[in-house]
């Protein structure tokens with residue numbers, strides 16, 4: 001992905017970032033409408049719809065692998081589109097009919113298929129980069145790990161059980177898949193660069209360290225918006241080797257559990273702690289807390305776990321963590337307060353972001369080390 005600065009239109013499809021409260025209200029409303037919509041169907045229809053959900057994932061992956069979003073620039077007759085893609089027209093039509101019921105494409109009365117905002121976002125050249133999520137989530141290793149989801153006590157790491165190694169070890173053995181994963185993370189990273197710039201006060205900051213920051217999509221977005229800020233990207237060596245170039249971005253390749261560089265005004269951990277169980281999350285946060293000077297802050301961004309599930313994406317992210325990690329999960333504010341306390345950090349506040357996620361702001365505890 002090049003260094004074109006991220007915009008709300010590119011990363012979220014909106015001209016301006018909404019306040020976090022508006023996103024949260026929108027999510028709640030969508031949840032209510034979704035439940036009303038579901039409740040209108042008789043139970044057998046709901047059961048079958050749920051079971052057929054496996055087709056939804058596959059159909060979206062197939063749509064992209066067949067190249068439909070990239071080829072579909074204007075209303076096109078299906079046989080013509082099939083010819084362009086080298087696809088079987090009848091099979092393609094069946095896929096497109098399914099896609100139309102999901103709102104991914106539109107089929108008009110003349111039998112033509114029309115592009116939509118979704119096909120625009122699914123194009124490989126879309127600046128938001130969300131297509132990489134399809135490439136990542138469509139991978140056989142992910143499908144297999146989700147297929148192995150279990151509630152058994154001994155099913156501690158489904159990904160490792162079916163793929164032979166824990167997630168990041170497996171990625172290290174499969175560089176192409178790892179690069180795809182990095183690109184998928186980059187899509188969310190660009191979004192969070194924008195949302196964090198808007199939601200937090202950066203006026204006192206000169207240096208920021210993004211811990212587990214992937215290839216720097218978030219950090220470079222933040223730096224683009226704040227010309228006086230310098231950033232250091234801390235991630236595994238193979239990952240920072242792929243970092244996006246930015247004149248004020250430095251890289252630090254290494255194991256964040258072993259070492260976190262000192263002296264930054266802000267340490268970011270965005271979608272990092274949810275990869276780890278409580279013991280490892282505390283270990284990592286403790287390292288970060290030790291590196292944070294008395295006036296520094298630590299900002300942890302993740303989806304919110306609420307007592308009553310409200311945000312469907314947050315709940316899905318939690319189940320995905322159950323499938324892909326050893327004890328990783330989404331946490332609520334109380335969980336972060338406790339993780340921070342154990343790591344020597346004081347939870348100051350949680351800020352709702354335009355993405356719907358929460359940014360937990362921590363400061364070193366004055367009594368730490370006492």
Ligand SMILES: C[S@@+](CC[C@H](N)C(=O)[O-])C[C@H]1O[C@@H](n2cnc3c(N)ncnc32)[C@H](O)[C@@H]1O
Nearest residue numbers: 185189212213214235236239254255256270271
């Ligand atoms: C879920 S991704 C989040 C990436 C990025 N923060 C974002 O939100 O897009 C977790 C990141 O943690 C990194 N990571 C995993 N183990 C690590 C370790 N021991 N030290 C440093 N980074 C690590 C991964 O390489 C990956 O980039």
